[in-house]
Amino acid sequence: MMEKQKYAREAGKIDGYGNDMILFEKQTLDWFDRLMLLVRPENERKLKFWPENPQSFRAILFEYATRIEQIEEQLLKSMSRSLNLEEDCFLKQCGQFKRLAAQFNYYPPCPRPDCVLGLKPHADATTVTILLQDEEVEGLQVMKDDKWFCVPIIPCALLVNVGDQIEIMSNGIFKSPVHRALTNSKKARKTLAMFCASEVGKEIELVGELIIFTGSLGWSDVKDILEFGFGILGFGMDHLDHCTSAFQHLGYVTVFAFGCWVFTIPRGFGNHAMWFAMGESIMCVNT
Ligand SMILES: O=C(O)CCC(=O)C(=O)O
C-alpha cells in the first residue's frame, strides 16, 4: 500500500493511483482501485506517477502502448472501410496528437457481490478502448436490449470496446455499449484498459456521407467528450445519453440505428481476424 501511495493521484487530476473521484455527497463508490497513466501525447506524460517497481514496468508499457496504437489505427481504418468510406476518415478527425491512456484496474474480493459493483454502468468516451482481461476471473458485462450479458474470457485475446467518439463519427452505426464490472466474493480481478481518444480540443463530427446512409442527423462538432466523460463518470451513466438530452435542447436529433458492437481480436499483432458480435449475428473479418 505504501508503494501505491507514492503514486497517489492529486486532487482533481486524472493521472496516478486512486479510487473513484468523489463528485457529490452520497455517491455510490465503485469497488476498485486504479492506476491511470497518460501515455500519449508524450510531452504530457507525468512520469512521476509511473511505478519504478518492477523496473521493467515503464519499458513494457511504452512497448505495449506502441502496439496498441497500431491496433487502433488498423481498427479505425477497417471500420471506415466496412462503411465504404475513405479509410482514414475516422483517423483524420482524431488529429495529430491523439491521446492514449492506460488504466490498470484492480477489483479486490468483495464480501457482498450481490449488492456492490466493481464499476458502475458507463460507456467509454473514447474512439476505442482495448481491454486486456483478467486471465481467470470474469466480471465484465455489456448491456444489450436492456439485459446484461457477461463477456467471456477468451484466452490470449484483447477485447475492443467501441467508444463514444466512434459512435459520434459513425452516426451511431458503431454503438458505444454501456458496460459495467461485477465483483467477486473470492477472487481479486485485474484488467488493463487502454483508452484511445482524439487530440484534446479537436472537434469531432459525424462523417457527412453517413447522414444519407442512416437517414438521420447526428452529432455535430463535439469537443472534449473525454473530459466531459470523466466529469460525469461518478454518476454512472452513458455520456451520450446525457449529452443527447443537452443536445436536443439545441435542436439536434440523434438516432442510434443499431445495437451494441463488441468485438475481440486475438492478441499478436500480425495478420489477425476480428470477430464482430452484433445482435444475434457474429461475423469474422480478416484484416
Ligand atoms: O475492468 C473491466 O472489465 C472494465 C473496465 C472498464 O470498463 C473501464 O476501465 O472503463
Ligand SMILES: [Fe+2]
Ligand atoms: Fe469502460
